[in-house]
Amino acid sequence: MAREHPIELFMPPNMLKAKVGGGVFAGLDMGAIRRAEAAMEEIKSEFSAWAAADVEKLMAARARFAKTPDAPSRSALLRAAHDMKGQAATFNYPLIARVSGSLSKLIGELPAEKELPLGLVDAHVSAIHVIYRDKVMDESNKVALALTLELEARVAEALKA
Amino acid sequence: MSYQFDRLKILVVDDNAHMRKLVTTILQAFGVIQIYEADSGERAWAVLRESNPDVCVVDWMMDGMSGLEFTNKIRTAPQTPNPFVPVIMLTGHTHIDQVRQARDAGVNEFIAKPVSVKTMMQRLVSVIESPRPYVRTQVYFGPCRRRRGAEEYRGPERREKKAAAEAAE
Numbered sequence: 001m002a003r004e005h006p007i008e009l010f011m012p013p014n015m016l017k018a019k020v021g022g023g024v025f026a027g028l029d030m031g032a033i034r035r036a037e038a039a040m041e042e043i044k045s046e047f048s049a050w051a052a053a054d055v056e057k058l059m060a061a062r063a064r065f066a067k068t069p070d071a072p073s074r075s076a077l078l079r080a081a082h083d084m085k086g087q088a089a090t091f092n093y094p095l096i097a098r099v100s101g102s103l104s105k106l107i108g109e110l111p112a113e114k115e116l117p118l119g120l121v122d123a124h125v126s127a128i129h130v131i132y133r134d135k136v137m138d139e140s141n142k143v144a145l146a147l148t149l150e151l152e153a154r155v156a157e158a159l160k161a
Numbered sequence: 162m163s164y165q166f167d168r169l170k171i172l173v174v175d176d177n178a179h180m181r182k183l184v185t186t187i188l189q190a191f192g193v194i195q196i197y198e199a200d201s202g203e204r205a206w207a208v209l210r211e212s213n214p215d216v217c218v219v220d221w222m223m224d225g226m227s228g229l230e231f232t233n234k235i236r237t238a239p240q241t242p243n244p245f246v247p248v249i250m251l252t253g254h255t256h257i258d259q260v261r262q263a264r265d266a267g268v269n270e271f272i273a274k275p276v277s278v279k280t281m282m283q284r285l286v287s288v289i290e291s292p293r294p295y296v297r298t299q300v301y302f303g304p305c306r307r308r309r310g311a312e313e314y315r316g317p318e319r320r321e322k323k324a325a326a327e328a329a330e
Contacts, residue, residue, distance in 0.1 A: 001312070009305065010295040012245045016215055016289045022164040028282050029163045036190035036278040043186055050179045082222055083177050086253040086274030090183065097275070104253070 047091040054084045055132045062125045078107040095140040098148050099127050106155045120154055165327040170212060173198050174182040174205040175188030175220035184218055187281050202226025221252040228268040233274035236303045247288035
C-alpha cells in the first residue's frame with residue numbers, strides 16, 4: 001500500500017551526543033551505575049518513612065472518597081494507589097505494589113458511571129495497611145500472598161460484572 | 162571514554178516528592194549537576210522555558226497538566242524553547258494502548274515504575290546514541306515511532322483516520 005500523504009521526515013543534529021561525548025559508542029557507564037546503586041543504598045534508610053507517608057496518603061484519600069464519593073475524590077484515590085504501585089517495590093514492599101496495582105486496576109478500569117465498590121476498596125486499603133504495619137517485605141509470605149491473590153480475583157470479578 | 166553527564170541539564174517533573182528524590186539521586190550519582198525539578202506540568206513548562214534542558218524526565222500521571230499534555234506542548238507550542246528535547250516518561254502504565262497514546266504525544270523513551278538505576282542509564286544512553294528521526298504531518302509532530310524510519314511504512318494512516326473520525330463527530 002502506497003502512502004496516501006507525504007510526510008516530512010528529518011533527523012535533527014544530535015546535540016546531546018555532541019555535548020556529552022562518549023566516543024563512538026560508550027555504552028552503559030558501569031562506574032556511574034555502581035555509584036548510583038550505592039547512592040540508592042544510602043537513601044534506603046528514608047524509604048520506611050516514605051512508605052509510611054504513602055500509606056497515610058492512601059488512607060486519607062480513601063476516607064475522603066467514603067465521605068464524598070465524587071469524581072475528584074475518586075481521581076485522588078486512583079492517584080494515591082497509582083503512586084504507591086509505582087514506588088512500593090522500590091521501598092521493598094512488593095506485595096504492597098501488587099495490592100495497590102490491583103486497587104489501581106479496579107478504580108482505573110471500572111467505567112466512571114459505575115459505582116466503585118467501597119467494600120472492595122476498603123479491603124485493599126486495609127491489606128496495604130496491615131502489610132506495611134507488619135513489615136511484610138517477603139513476597140512469598142503465605143498469608144499476605146493469599147490475601148493479595150484473593151483481592152486480585154475479586155477485582156477481576158468486579159470488572160467482569 | 163565515558164559520557165560527560167556533568168554537561169547535561171535535566172528537568173525532572175513529578176508531583177510526588179519521593180519519586181523526584183529517587184530520580185535526582187540517581188542522576189546526581191551519574192554525574193549530572195544541573196537538575197531542575199518541577200512538581201506539576203504547569204510549573205515544568207515555566208522551568209522549561211527558563212532553563213531549556215537537554216532532557217526531560219516526566220511522570221505521566223499528575224494533577225492538572227499531565228505528562229502527556231506537557232510532552233505534547235513541548236512538541237507543538239509556538240513558545241517551546243526546543244521541540245526536539247528528548248522526553249523520557251516515567252509510568253506505571255504498561256498496557257500497549259497507553260504506550261501508543263504516549264508515543265502519539267511525542268514521548269521518546271519510557272521507564273516503567275519501579276525505577277531502577279540500570280533502566281535510567283539505558284534510557285539516557287538511548288536518547289544520546291539512538292535518537293529517532295522526527296516526523297511532521299498535518300496531525301502530528303514528534304519523534305518517529307518506527308526506529309527504521311517512516312519512509313518504510315506501508316500501512317494505514319492511523320493518526321489521520323483517527324483525526325478524521327474525531328472531526329466527523
